Amino acid sequence: MSSLLIAEHNNNEVKPFTLNAITAASQIDPDLHVLVLGHNSETVAKSISEIPNVKKVIHVDNEIYNNYIAENFTSAVVKHAENYSHIICSANTFGKNLMPRIAALLDISQVSDIVKVISADTFLRPIYAGNAFATVKSNDAKKCITIRPTSFEPAETSGGSAEIVKGDPGEPSNHTKFIKKEEIKSDRPELGTARIVISGGRGMQSGENFKLIQDVADKLNAAIGASRAAVDAGYITNDHQVGQTGKVVVPDLYIAVGISGAIQHLAGMKESKIIVAINKDGEAPIFSVADYGLEADLFDALPKFLAELNKLNTIQK
Amino acid sequence: MKILVAVKRVIDYNVQVRVKEDNTGVVTDNVKMSTNPPDDNAVEEAVKIKESGKAKEIVAITVGEEKAQETVRKALAVGADRGIHVKVDGLIEPLAVSKILQKIVDKEKPDLVFMGKQAIDDDCNQTGQMLAALLNWPQATFASKIDVKDKTLEVTREVDEGLETIEVNVPAIITCDLRLNEPRYASLPNIMKAKKKPIEQINASDLGVDTKPRIEQIKVEEPPKRKAGIKVANVEELVQKLKNEAKVI
Numbered sequence: 168m169s170s171l172l173i174a175e176h177n178n179n180e181v182k183p184f185t186l187n188a189i190t191a192a193s194q195i196d197p198d199l200h201v202l203v204l205g206h207n208s209e210t211v212a213k214s215i216s217e218i219p220n221v222k223k224v225i226h227v228d229n230e231i232y233n234n235y236i237a238e239n240f241t242s243a244v245v246k247h248a249e250n251y252s253h254i255i256c257s258a259n260t261f262g263k264n265l266m267p268r269i270a271a272l273l274d275i276s277q278v279s280d281i282v283k284v285i286s287a288d289t290f291l292r293p294i295y296a297g298n299a300f301a302t303v304k305s306n307d308a309k310k311c312i313t314i315r316p317t318s319f320e321p322a323e324t325s326g327g328s329a330e331i332v333k334g335d336p337g338e339p340s341n342h343t344k345f346i347k348k349e350e351i352k353s354d355r356p357e358l359g360t361a362r363i364v365i366s367g368g369r370g371m372q373s374g375e376n377f378k379l380i381q382d383v384a385d386k387l388n389a390a391i392g393a394s395r396a397a398v399d400a401g402y403i404t405n406d407h408q409v410g411q412t413g414k415v416v417v418p419d420l421y422i423a424v425g426i427s428g429a430i431q432h433l434a435g436m437k438e439s440k441i442i443v444a445i446n447k448d449g450e451a452p453i454f455s456v457a458d459y460g461l462e463a464d465l466f467d468a469l470p471k472f473l474a475e476l477n478k479l480n481t482i483q484k
Numbered sequence: 485m486k487i488l489v490a491v492k493r494v495i496d497y498n499v500q501v502r503v504k505e506d507n508t509g510v511v512t513d514n515v516k517m518s519t520n521p522p523d524d525n526a527v528e529e530a531v532k533i534k535e536s537g538k539a540k541e542i543v544a545i546t547v548g549e550e551k552a553q554e555t556v557r558k559a560l561a562v563g564a565d566r567g568i569h570v571k572v573d574g575l576i577e578p579l580a581v582s583k584i585l586q587k588i589v590d591k592e593k594p595d596l597v598f599m600g601k602q603a604i605d606d607d608c609n610q611t612g613q614m615l616a617a618l619l620n621w622p623q624a625t626f627a628s629k630i631d632v633k634d635k636t637l638e639v640t641r642e643v644d645e646g647l648e649t650i651e652v653n654v655p656a657i658i659t660c661d662l663r664l665n666e667p668r669y670a671s672l673p674n675i676m677k678a679k680k681k682p683i684e685q686i687n688a689s690d691l692g693v694d695t696k697p698r699i700e701q702i703k704v705e706e707p708p709k710r711k712a713g714i715k716v717a718n719v720e721e722l723v724q725k726l727k728n729e730a731k732v733i
Contacts, residue, residue: 279609294605294704295510306700342622343650348646411607412602431497437710461716475722
């Protein structure tokens, strides 16, 4: 049997996390089919057909998929699910919202947020905010799986030529209406995929002070993150939040500034390759996960850090 | 309107979780337990809606072992009117919990079901969506703002790209994000009063729901340890280390 992955896209472009999920899905079953539900979304179906790991694209184009409504998506996925051993998507807010709805209708106990494929029925997943890792085996005949995107490399996007077939839409729901989406646009790299992330916490003391973080981020071409405390205090918007209830990031370099290191925050960043902590409290728990800790007042250290970076002429973009 | 709020008893969010030596799970003996944090937001929101006059009754429900009742009692102390405890021992998966909740919804006929977006123990993030599917009700997950209209709710959802607003018809399932509100503390008089509020006990087996796990937990392990880092003396040393040793800039 084959696997079916549900693509996330905006009717023009494939969202990056779908590429990571494709990598994981083809480890589960190399005969990977991708379901594209969209409206005027031919370019999305075409670009997914060019991903070498993808063997077939099922494209359903209908105005009910213009916006992402889980109820509408679910009915289409269930309609196409019959011939597949695994139904898969990314474990971001898209997949978290969608997959359980599908799983319940198929009477499947879903395996959420896997970080490793051990075999077609056995997976590794973090529990307790990453304080433990469970190896779990699904005994359902068909499986519903969501993939933690940052634990898998993105799939190659060119060189393939999978066939694209048209699929039937599902039943639209008239109980849910899309009203609006307020996307925060930024020229910076996306938090979830950036090579360098610099985050500020409660220690920043105000939203204005995040300017210090921005200056370093500009220099390093880094994404900007934040702890929940900084978001709750209103210093920065919620789409920057790193942690158990925010985004999980795995950059090459993570710089935590004025962040004490609550368990919930560590859950979102402790898999980063190199962690730097700048904090004036030498006992802060963030130092226990930091490769390089600097015990200093951030208002003194950040401008100096920027000055030192400016002296280097080898910063990799 | 009548609101059903589901709460779960989990290891307190401030506790450093430890894996059992035999790798069968995590240590729960003599560990502080509390209500799953976003479930507190769900209770708070229901109470606020009742206080605004838009809801008449709040029923708090939990599914779990004997002591899970404490979470219902806490919900009663901050404003829920009565409680339901569906007793079941051992691990129970979100699919089975949602089937139990479906039975209770059939009986109680609430207009809204609230719960936290995710439990911080198994981190599954499934129950609300599953219940919505089983009931064929609309769902609004990760809610950070709820506006109760006449027969609909306008819900702002926290999504990866920012905020999304949807309108759902009642009846509906809402899963609550931590930023939805600031949960209140129960006052001592209210804690005393809550002791007199009724909690109905039901055995899961009497509901005819199969609660047998479908997912086998083969082992639970400690996360890979990060090797100890170093403290640097100043910014200059930090930049040199990042450039020459870690080679990340």
